[in-house]
Amino acid sequence: MQTRIEVGILGATGMVGQHFIKFLQGHPWFDLKWLGASDRSAGKKYRDAMTWNLTGVAPDSVANLTVEECKPGNAPMLLFSAMDASVATEIERAFAEAGHVVVSNSKNHRMERDVPLLVPEINPDHLQLVEEQRGRGWKGRIVTNPNCATVALTMGLAPMKQFGITRVVATTMQAISGAGYPGVASMDIVGNVIPFIGGEEEKIERETQKILGEFRGSHIEPLAAKVSAHCNRVPVVDGHTVTVSVEFSSKPPAEELRAAIDGFIGVPQQRRLPSAPLRPVVYMEQANRPQPRKDAERDRGMAAFVGRLRECPALDYKFVVLAHNTVRGAAGAAVLNAELMQSEGMLER
């Protein structure tokens, strides 16, 4: 690309906003020029409006930008959203109405009938749903990425979809960074496991069915499989691990499942999108991998790591999958969605 596309971030001062800033540094297609947050932050230099909670410091090019209110006006056409969920519905809609493309990480619009819920390697065709948003009279569009644990689960299941998934039981071990900052109190999580994350199980179950569903012209037919999730917060900093049991309409041989995992690539790999990992799903042979501390950061945090594929006495097979929750499950996912849109010519004015 000759000229980079100017982009902005809604909710730039928060945890996910900071991950967007970090992930967009040096991006070959997108040039971060605009930052939005609440009226508490608006008018301040970015460096004064937030506390940088990632390693290192906020890049100078961003630290000196003045934070603006999240109101349509002078923001760039393409906006990444890391808005607080309590305000994201109205604000993202207002920007879409005003002609912006909002690539959102928030949960608010994910399950709406005309909003794509994308994992570009799995369901790039679902992007066509945005055409249905014309019916709302918007000049712009909203696309979304899934919940951070759903990303790991669906990337693990995607290569197996061809065998007819009928039932899934998934148990998550979710990192504390998924709860934002300050997140879970240290007294609650150090040396402990919390077997409840509010609203998470329902999100994982419904989002998985939508992502692995079929695009039917004007809507998504959800995957008919029953999905059951158990969610746990564990004392891990980054990386959500999910153990999965899966049943198929006709049980394939284990070698065929492995071959499907090893051969799995998607549109982002074929088009060499800038944030696409070389291989989206990497199988690890070692019996004790993947592990969040050793594997979550590999491949820039954009691949999912699968291991321990074996027979399951209750369903057909079981395995473990790991993905980086704030990269592949948040900022990196949204940036890859925008890259997919650009590769489809959808960001050209």
Ligand SMILES: NC(=O)c1ccc[n+]([C@@H]2O[C@H](COP(=O)([O-])OP(=O)(O)OC[C@H]3O[C@@H](n4cnc5c(N)ncnc54)[C@H](OP(=O)(O)O)[C@@H]3O)[C@@H](O)[C@H]2O)c1
């Ligand atoms: N944390 C994760 O790992 C993770 C993963 C996946 C998805 N998510 C989702 O991503 C979103 C952001 O999460 P987070 O952890 O980054 O939250 P956060 O740290 O609380 O940040 C929220 C952001 O929203 C802004 N904001 C709050 N009220 C606003 C208002 N009335 N108008 C405009 N901006 C407002 C805040 O600005 P001020 O600083 O000015 O208040 C801040 O920039 C949430 O929807 C969350 O569910 C989070």
